[in-house]
């Protein structure tokens with residue numbers, strides 16, 4: 001349904017009430033100008049890139065081109081692709097941009113971010129979608145009572161040990177759900193796209209982005225989307241359209257109820273400077289898509305990314321934790337491990353995998369794209385690689401300990417089997433990334449966007465790597481060892 005349908009507003013009110021639309025006129029003109037100029041700058045500097053995503057083991061190039069802008073050191077993962085923020089100007093950070101215009105563009109987007117944050121807060125307060133104090137108090141009493149009842153039913157313990165956890169303050173949860181830490185910008189010129197998928201359920205026409213839920217967000221957080229289609233003003237008024245369905249000249253956001261193709265979908269026309277909000281759990285209960293119009297179009301999608309494992313601060317913390325198990329012997333320069341306990345080895349090797357596959361390979365897979373805007377990520381990536389190299393040494397140290405140990409004891413068995421599992425995962429992921437780097441889609445990219453399979457080395461490389469890239473033989477050796485150990489154990 002579109003605004004041309006009689007039941008459109010009724011359907012919106014009953015099935016899509018958490019979708020909020022705001023017309024361009026409600027946004028300050030000065031902000032429009034800044035932001036739209038920012039979009040054009042980023043396009044002029046070729047900062048938008050199609051992502052080489054992986055869905056169910058297959059590689060696809062997204063029709064839309066994107067760039068992630070946000071808090072320094074923050075990342076956003078979608079469809080097995082971790083995007084790294086081009087940092088927006090942030091107090092306490094000295095960020096060098098490739099040009100003053102790119103700095104201005106990032107500044108415009110943080111201004112838009114602040115504006116959309118305030119609008120989202122106001123909207124949630126207006127909708128009563130932020131839990132009020134009374135609602136929370138009632139919820140606590142309810143929980144206390146049901147907990148007390150369940151205890152008395154079982155005939156045990158007093159009420160003051162109930163351990164009810166008091167929910168965070170309203171203003172905190174409201175803030176957590178609207179404090180956007182980044183925005184994913186989209187750009188597409190439909191005339192440059194030879195083929196676009198057709199919307200499969202409601203006949204909504206060409207899709208720029210297929211039906212999906214947004215991933216990697218803080219639960220129930222709001223998503224705010226500013227839309228800028230470069231149409232001549234006045235053109236593409238949907239009212240001029242006589243035919244049924246949505247106007248194929250105009251960009252729309254499509255919405256549907258998840259797991260449901262009976263309830264009619266909604267297609268909301270988006271003109272230059274309009275924005276919309278997806279409030280609360282709308283992103284979970286519904287799916288959305290982007291229906292292409294005829295003109296080039298930008299959008300800026302502001303999100304509260306769940307970055308609990310997605311910031312530089314986090315991954316550096318992990319690396320430090322892992323490297324605590326490495327020591328330089330006091331009398332020499334030789335390195336050794338402090339502990340060979342299974343749990344310790346497992347943790348270290350898992351962090352090794354995390355830094356290798358979630359950070360280094362993800363980053364280099366995207367070629368040199370980040371250098372278009374700033375060199376900000378190069379230093380931290382070099383640092384992470386340095387840590388990762390030390391972890392390669394740690395892996396080789398575990399291996400040599402396992403090799404030289406004569407005695408078979410319980411703890412060693414456990415260490416070897418944990419170690420083996422993590423190495424198998426490493427081998428599987430190295431193969432997957434090697435394949436990903438060589439897909440047809442990857443080969444089709446221009447030279448400066450080609451994925452780099454990094455780190456990569458061969459046996460004759462003089463790079464002083466303590467272990468081979470291909471872990472097949474190491475794994476076979478360990479597998480042999482575990483079989484030998486288990487067959488030797490009493491039944």
Ligand SMILES: O=C(O)CCC(=O)C(=O)O
Nearest residue numbers: 186209225253290299301
């Ligand atoms: O461009 C839009 O309106 C929304 C884009 C979108 O859904 C996304 O990037 O996840």
Ligand SMILES: [Fe+2]
Nearest residue numbers: 212213214288
């Ligand atoms: Fe989305």
